[in-house]
Amino acid sequence: MIVVEAAGLLTTVQDLGRTGCAHLGVSASGAADALALRIGNRLVGNIDGAPALEMTLTGGTFRFELDAVAVLAGSDFGIEPWKPFEVKAGDRLRLGPSRTGARCYLCVRGGIDAPRVLGSASVHVLTGLGGRPLGRGDALRIGPEPACPPLWTGTPFRPDRLAPLRVTRGPQADWFRRGLDGLTYHVREESDRMGLRLKGPRFVQRGEMLTEGVSLGAIQIPPGGEPLILFVEHQTTGGYPKIANVISADLWKVGQLRPRDPVRFETVTLARARALLVEQEAWLDGLA
Numbered sequence: 001m002i003v004v005e006a007a008g009l010l011t012t013v014q015d016l017g018r019t020g021c022a023h024l025g026v027s028a029s030g031a032a033d034a035l036a037l038r039i040g041n042r043l044v045g046n047i048d049g050a051p052a053l054e055m056t057l058t059g060g061t062f063r064f065e066l067d068a069v070a071v072l073a074g075s076d077f078g079i080e081p082w083k084p085f086e087v088k089a090g091d092r093l094r095l096g097p098s099r100t101g102a103r104c105y106l107c108v109r110g111g112i113d114a115p116r117v118l119g120s121a122s123v124h125v126l127t128g129l130g131g132r133p134l135g136r137g138d139a140l141r142i143g144p145e146p147a148c149p150p151l152w153t154g155t156p157f158r159p160d161r162l163a164p165l166r167v168t169r170g171p172q173a174d175w176f177r178r179g180l181d182g183l184t185y186h187v188r189e190e191s192d193r194m195g196l197r198l199k200g201p202r203f204v205q206r207g208e209m210l211t212e213g214v215s216l217g218a219i220q221i222p223p224g225g226e227p228l229i230l231f232v233e234h235q236t237t238g239g240y241p242k243i244a245n246v247i248s249a250d251l252w253k254v255g256q257l258r259p260r261d262p263v264r265f266e267t268v269t270l271a272r273a274r275a276l277l278v279e280q281e282a283w284l285d286g287l288a
Contacts, residue, residue: 001065002108004138005092008060010125011134013112014105016049018120018130022236028216029124029232032056032193032255033074033103035284039156040073040107042287043084045148050111051121053134055104057258059095060134062106064088068142069109069150075101075256084150101161101256109150113141125193126233156287161256164266165246168273170219172241175206180219180244180265185227189259196229196254198263203227203243211239217246217254229254247273249280 004011014037017030031037031054038048052073053062059077064087071084078096081104087093098104114121117130124130134140167180185200202225214220218230220240229246230238231254246254247268257263268276 002068002112002140002142003063003065004060004134004136004140005063006061007134007136007138008055008058008095010056011060012054012123012125013051013114013131013134013140014054014122015051015120017122017232018118021118022213025236026118026127026129027124027232027234027236028120029122029130029193030120031105031122032232033101033105033252034255035252035280036074036103036255037105037107038284039082039287040071040105041111042284043071043073043082043151043156044069044107044109045146045150046107046109046111047146050107050143050146051114052108052112053106053140055095055106057102058097059104061095062093064091064093066142071107072104073107074104075099077104082156084152098258102258103255108142110143110145113143124233151287161253162262163253164264165253166250166266166268166273166276167219167244167246168268168270170242170244172205172209173243175241176203176221176243179267180227181267183265185263187257187259187261187263191257191259193231193233195231195234196257198227198229200226200263205241207241209239209241211237214238214242215245217248217251218242219244219246231255247276249273249276 017028185198
């Protein structure tokens with residue numbers, strides 16, 4: 001059992017999300033930095049999608065009531081990430097504010113034993129589907145021991161989270177006189193898991209469109225003209241034109257952007273986007 005003594009700003013249980021439910025109006029939710037979650041789980045011997053604790057901007061304090069193996073994956077919240085460690089019964093794990101990106105994952109060998117809703121333990125914060133953010137006094141069970149041993153050696157290399165976000169052209173890209181390349185934006189304070197609002201050069205759209213389906217990472221241009229990156233709790237339909245879409249291999253960067261961080265874009269072809277994802281998966285498989 002893990003007891004939450006302090007939950008930080010926003011701590012939730014997340015896995016890789018509930019896919020295949022968009023026709024019900026339910027977005028996948030899941031880890032904002034799915035790559036960090038997958039790495040963390042592999043480091044403690046879990047399957048990639050084992051539920052873990054996602055902490056945003058500030059960490060919490062957690063008391064372990066049994067021996068465990070754990071790892072922190074993602075941003076630096078005061079304890080070196082990517083290094084599995086042993087926890088003894090009665091130990092407290094205290095985490096502070098982030099020193100780097102936005103999110104950190106506490107992955108425990110066996111995973112967090114949380115109930116599944118529509119096939120996932122992820123908490124959809126906006127709707128409450130799957131539960132709620134954690135609070136003081138909450139107790140979390142650890143799942144059964146997995147078959148794979150922990151990966152005790154090696155520190156995964158992570159690219160620069162502030163490197164340009166690579167995007168492909170969106171379905172309404174031709175509605176605008178230019179693309180996003182070469183423009184610099186900053187993340188607005190009101191950004192959340194539903195979407196990241198950006199502050200910077202404005203676009204003027206030509207024409208109006210009917211509401212249609214939207215995807216994770218789609219970059220919409222609302223009437224105000226400043227881009228909006230749809231994220232893990234995005235609505236499943238929308239009526240704003242989509243100038244671009246963040247490639248799958250770079251979605252982890254979106255999850256690590258903090259308020260006021262700079263954002264730059266680089267347009268790539270679909271073929272290049274697929275190649276980058278294949279390259280990332282090959283690198284991830286090389287950790288085992």
